[in-house]
Amino acid sequence: MRKRHDLRLRVAIAFAAFGALISFLMGVFLQWAAHDLGQRLIDDTLTAELDDYFARRERNPHSKPPNTITLHGYVRSGHDQAEEIPPYLHALPPGRHDITVGALAYRIAVADHREERYYFLYDASQQQRREHGFALRIGAAILIVVLCAAVGGFWLVGVIIAPVTELAKQVRNRSPDDWSRRMADDFAHDEVGELAHAFDLHLGRIRAFMERERAFTADLSHELRTSLAVISSATEILLSDDTLTEKQKNRVLRVERAAREMGDMGTALLLMARERHAMAIESTTHVADVVDEAVEKHRFLLKSKPIQVVVATSPDLTVPVDRGLVFIAVANLIRNAFSYTEQGEIRITQDRASLTVSDTGCGMREEQTARILFSPFHAITHARGSGIGLSLVKRICDQYGWKIRVTSQEGCGTAIRIEFFSD
16 A cells, blocks of 8 residues: 555656646746747837937937936937936947846847937836746746646546556455456456456466465375374384394384474474465464473484583473474474584573574584575585575574574584564
8 A cells, every 4th residue: 555655656746747847848938938028029119219219300400319217318429428328328339238227127229320329228127027927927837737737646646556456456355265256357458457367367377386286285295194104103013023122122213203203394394385374373382392302302312422411491481383393493403403512511591482502513604604594405514414404494483473593603602592472
């Protein structure tokens, strides 16, 4: 909704700017035309007055030049310098001139006739005031045009994008399982209808992909569970055989544990593959219990290493997430700490909001800390394994909005913290 309003605002501003530009250019042209027309009328008046005075001067050499409120005339004769002529006129050559004297503006015509120079001054102050008033009216008109263009643009873009808005609403509210009606049927055969048709095609492809995915996951789950059931049955029979040595039993137990973990991993990954809104939360998981279980299941990795494991958990932390996913996230952190630490201390701390696993193992370089989270198959150079563990942990954290933080220094150890809830 915000982006739609931004579009309408941008179009309204564009309309207003375009209207302002056109209005400004038109106003400049009108102002220039009005000024030029007034100038021409004044020049025509001065020319007519000069011609009329020349004629009167021919009939009566002592005829006085005009002297009215609007028009003043002066004559300078080569033989008679008694005529008082204002000093600002002395240096003016023949032609048309604009001069401001105090608060008055004059349009001056200077002409030579029969060895005499004539100065006719037309008071253009009134004309300038009219031009100023005309400019103010043009400015007001430009402002009105800009406002009308902005309002019109805002309304017009609303009308234009209404079909696009409706299409966006249908796409946003369309459930992936709702394929009963084509969106293109609700729109005209225009660009928006073509866009709706394209959406229908893509939604059809998505539907086919989802059906293939569901079939694949169902088949995979069935085949995986069948194979794991066979392995579990075989290990159960082997463990009941009293002729097995202790070493052989440990190997069978390891196979049984791997099969069980594979089953849990498969279930968790199938849950991860679902859309978030489809992941029904049926129970909550106590993180402390998961931590204790993960520690016990992975103690065999410590073997005879001189490592002290410190576990501090709080029973108050529960998360509304499938237990298998929580176990995968916790077990990966603990397995990495147990595998990559040769001596020193591993500390597992779980409070009411977070879990921290820190070790004194090999550590990582700064550039590796980001790669292990974002690159699924990136492993530490001297590590054993594919490097998919922490990437999977991050995917689980992202799925549920948890925050994961990695602090590591090569040769000093690593600390990884999962924040289930914000403080």
